[in-house]
Amino acid sequence: MSDKTVKTERLSVFKTYKLYIGxxxxxxxxxxVYEVSDSTGNWxxxxxxxxxxxxxxxxxxxxxxxxxxxGATAYxxxxxxxxxxxxxxxxxxxxxxxxxxxxxxxxxxxxxxxDATVDRWVWYAGWTDKIVQVVGGxxxxxxxxxxxxxxxxxxxxxxxxxxxxxxxxxxxVVAPVIATGNTAVVVASEKAPLPALSLAExxxxxDVPGGVVNVLSGRxxxxxxxxxxxxxxxxxxLAGADEALAxxxxxxxxxxxxxxxxxxxxxxxxxTPGIDRMTAFLETKTVWHTTGALGAAGSSY
Amino acid sequence: MTIExxxxxxxxxPAPESRAIVDIAPSYGLFIxxxxxxxxxxxxxxxxxxxxxxxxxxxxxxxxxxxxxxxxxxxxxxxxxxALPGSERAKYLFRIARLIQERSxxxxxxxxxDNGKPIRExxxxxxxxxxxxxxxxxxxxxxxxxxxxxxDPRPLGVAGQVIPWNFPLLMLAWKVAPALAAGNxxxxxxxxxTPLSALFFxxxxxxxxxxxxxxxxxxxxxxxxxxxxxxxxxDKVAFTGSTAVGKQIARTVAGTKKKLTLELGGKGANxxxxxxxxxxxxxxxxxxxFFNQGQVxxxxxxxxxxxxxxxxxxxxxxxxxxxxxxxxxxxxxxxIGAINSAEQLARITALAEQGEAxxxxxxxxxxxxxxxxxxxxPTVFTNVTQAHTIAREEIFGPVLSVLTFRTPDEAVAKAxxxxxxxxxxxxxxxxxxxxxxxxxxxxxxVWSNTFNKFDPTSPFGGYKxxxxxxxxxxxxxxxxxxxx
Numbered sequence: 001m002s003d004k005t006v007k008t009e010r011l012s013v014f015k016t017y018k019l020y021i022g023x024x025x026x027x028x029x030x031x032x033v034y035e036v037s038d039s040t041g042n043w044x045x046x047x048x049x050x051x052x053x054x055x056x057x058x059x060x061x062x063x064x065x066x067x068x069x070x071g072a073t074a075y076x077x078x079x080x081x082x083x084x085x086x087x088x089x090x091x092x093x094x095x096x097x098x099x100x101x102x103x104x105x106x107x108x109x110x111x112x113x114x115d116a117t118v119d120r121w122v123w124y125a126g127w128t129d130k131i132v133q134v135v136g137g138x139x140x141x142x143x144x145x146x147x148x149x150x151x152x153x154x155x156x157x158x159x160x161x162x163x164x165x166x167x168x169x170x171x172x173v174v175a176p177v178i179a180t181g182n183t184a185v186v187v188a189s190e191k192a193p194l195p196a197l198s199l200a201e202x203x204x205x206x207d208v209p210g211g212v213v214n215v216l217s218g219r220x221x222x223x224x225x226x227x228x229x230x231x232x233x234x235x236x237x238l239a240g241a242d243e244a245l246a247x248x249x250x251x252x253x254x255x256x257x258x259x260x261x262x263x264x265x266x267x268x269x270x271x272t273p274g275i276d277r278m279t280a281f282l283e284t285k286t287v288w289h290t291t292g293a294l295g296a297a298g299s300s301y
Numbered sequence: 302m303t304i305e306x307x308x309x310x311x312x313x314x315p316a317p318e319s320r321a322i323v324d325i326a327p328s329y330g331l332f333i334x335x336x337x338x339x340x341x342x343x344x345x346x347x348x349x350x351x352x353x354x355x356x357x358x359x360x361x362x363x364x365x366x367x368x369x370x371x372x373x374x375x376x377x378x379x380x381x382x383x384a385l386p387g388s389e390r391a392k393y394l395f396r397i398a399r400l401i402q403e404r405s406x407x408x409x410x411x412x413x414x415d416n417g418k419p420i421r422e423x424x425x426x427x428x429x430x431x432x433x434x435x436x437x438x439x440x441x442x443x444x445x446x447x448x449x450x451x452x453d454p455r456p457l458g459v460a461g462q463v464i465p466w467n468f469p470l471l472m473l474a475w476k477v478a479p480a481l482a483a484g485n486x487x488x489x490x491x492x493x494x495t496p497l498s499a500l501f502f503x504x505x506x507x508x509x510x511x512x513x514x515x516x517x518x519x520x521x522x523x524x525x526x527x528x529x530x531x532x533x534x535x536d537k538v539a540f541t542g543s544t545a546v547g548k549q550i551a552r553t554v555a556g557t558k559k560k561l562t563l564e565l566g567g568k569g570a571n572x573x574x575x576x577x578x579x580x581x582x583x584x585x586x587x588x589x590x591f592f593n594q595g596q597v598x599x600x601x602x603x604x605x606x607x608x609x610x611x612x613x614x615x616x617x618x619x620x621x622x623x624x625x626x627x628x629x630x631x632x633x634x635x636x637i638g639a640i641n642s643a644e645q646l647a648r649i650t651a652l653a654e655q656g657e658a659x660x661x662x663x664x665x666x667x668x669x670x671x672x673x674x675x676x677x678x679p680t681v682f683t684n685v686t687q688a689h690t691i692a693r694e695e696i697f698g699p700v701l702s703v704l705t706f707r708t709p710d711e712a713v714a715k716a717x718x719x720x721x722x723x724x725x726x727x728x729x730x731x732x733x734x735x736x737x738x739x740x741x742x743x744x745x746x747v748w749s750n751t752f753n754k755f756d757p758t759s760p761f762g763g764y765k766x767x768x769x770x771x772x773x774x775x776x777x778x779x780x781x782x783x784x785x
Contacts, residue, residue, distance in 0.1 A: 126440020
């Protein structure tokens with residue numbers, strides 16, 4: 001009998017790619033998937049095609065997570081973001097392969113992308129407890145008042161991730177949103193969603209609370225439209241929307257005056273970012289407090 | 302009133318933290334250029350556990366020639382280290398922060414053994430702050446252009462740093478983390494009574510793969526510190542310690558291009574108004590003066606209490622003090638540990654005796670002191686006036702001087718009536734009063750309805766003879782950057 005056994009290479013196990021909503025990995029409510037191919041047209045996997053309902057579920061999850069995440073200390077958020085970098089470093093091989101396939105890069109170039117992505121998490125991990133010091137401050141008002149302006153996260157941010165840079169670009173737009181305490185609903189690159197869906201697995205094992213980042217894959221326009229119109233979304237980053245879609249989404253976003261970050265031309269995702277992707281999603285709160293009049297006898301304080 | 306001795310209800314079985322977690326070698330060298338090495342002159346000194354007087358280890362004692370070697374190593378390392386991209390320096394510091402977190406219990410036990418402070422403090426305060434400090438400054442290393450000191454701030458060069466024995470590893474973190482983040486290299490001299498945690502830190506630098514010579518550790522006495530401060534190839538001097546030594550250092554660097562920051566003594570006023578939440582205030586007062594046996598430069602060593610609540614507050618305070626447990630620092634229930642050295646104990650003892658001799662009223666709870674080691678019972682002096690020595694001089698021990706006031710103006714005047722200006726506390730429910738009083742206090746740190754709070758994001762440092770420069774926060778970077 002044994003001499004009849006045909007010797008073959010071991011058959012690999014495919015991964016079922018799923019959405020990431022509220023810390024869980026559901027299939028799309030729509031029951032639909034779409035084919036994802038590499039740059040030369042070879043089939044890589046089927047990705048879930050998120051529906052409007054998935055988008056709404058993701059907003060609910062992001063809203064639910066907002067209180068805890070924005071209320072965590074900046075130090076704590078920094079530790080968590082740094083943990084993401086640690087976990088990502090450990091999965092370097094996997095992401096090099098995925099990014100190479102998704103973006104048609106050589107292994108060496110894909111490795112450089114993944115390294116830069118790990119470093120990007122570290123860069124933003126360091127910002128969590130500094131952004132307040134850099135953009136906030138005391139105001140010397142002309143009167144006996146303590147007057148302090150501090151930035152606060154705006155809330156739930158919909159992020160239309162860049163279409164081309166499926167991993168470094170993705171992290172470059174997601175990390176600044178959550179570093180400051182916002183929660184995010186991310187629409188992954190339509191044609192290259194797999195690195196984003198795999199990143200969700202890293203987030204799920206990195207002490208990032210469920211719901212802080214939610215990842216949807218599918219048709220960008222179909223998912224972004226309900227997010228842009230959603231009354232419980234506070235802001236939207238249009239990084240991955242083309243000109244026509246960006247305009248349409250910005251119009252929808254005006255309905256509840258979402259903060260809108262228009263698509264920015266990015267020549268080089270490797271370049272060290274500035275702080276504008278954080279400040280775009282911050283509110284400034286100014287607190288006044290009387291210091292007591294130091295009048296006549298100075299006795300009223 | 303009489304204070305009842307707290308009896309059985311408060312008796313605890315011993316709950317010692319195991320010292321097996323830390324492996325102290327019988328001897329240690331200096332850490333120069335990435336290697337442990339003997340002192341050129343071959344001198345050594347012993348470091349003892351202040352709670353038992355047991356010799357913990359024998360440590361190489363740095364001299365002038367060793368300072369020279371260490372500064373050379375730091376100079377050699379400076380070129381490469383300062384030229385690294387900030388993001389790479391950041392990752393070294395993040396590694397160090399993580400290694401400290403991983404080894405924090407070991408380091409806490411070590412610190413308690415070498416310093417004498419309670420394990421509860423090293424475990425819950427010192428070590429978490431040490432790790433957080435490295436974590437915070439790690440993030441600055443690649444963001445210096447955002448710190449507000451110009452578009453391209455540069456490091457200074459070699460930093461000579463001399464630290465005290467009261468928070469050995471935390472003071473190291475306050476010095477080393479911002480220095481490295483800004484791109485400097487360092488030569489650090491820990492205090493002669495507490496050299497061990499700095500030497501363990503040297504090992505952490507090795508584990509982190511930190512390039513040789515970036516951090517050099519020179520255990521030794523004041524002569525080594527003086528040699529380091531005076532060394533012509535040192536660009537930056539940072540010192541934490543007594544005001545007397547700080548003034549000497551200021552004279553030493555006079556006429557040079559060395560940048561100097563000093564974090565010196567204090568005689569902090571803790572001001573309690575009649576509308577203060579008294580129970581909270583009592584906790585704050587206890588924390589203010591008995592935390593770390595009062596061996597804290599920013600201790601609230603002068604209690605200024607509004608006359609109308611004086612008696613009530615003092616009763617509550619004495620009741621609270623009688624529940625404090627003094628003893629084995631490794632016991633997790635211990636509130637008050639050992640005084641760091643025989644020398645410090647003698648100084649505290651002498652000043653307390655002087656307080657009594659000058660007419661202040663001395664009180665301590667019933668408190669049995671262990672037979673070996675250096676101990677001093679928590680002590681409160683009432684009827685203290687501003688003329689008393691114990692109201693003017695820094696005691697650096699668990700001794701509280703209580704003064705009274707009637708009006709806010711009087712409180713401010715008394716609080717500011719000192720050559721020091723490091724810290725102050727304000728206790729009142731009225732927000733406007735907190736802010737108005739804070740505005741008038743000449744002190745670098747003012748705590749309201751809390752005391753002895755520290756955070757890596759928050760700048761710390763003094764006015765007047767408490768020194769100059771700030772450590773911590775965005776402001777703390779300035780000390781290590783060329784901001785001309």
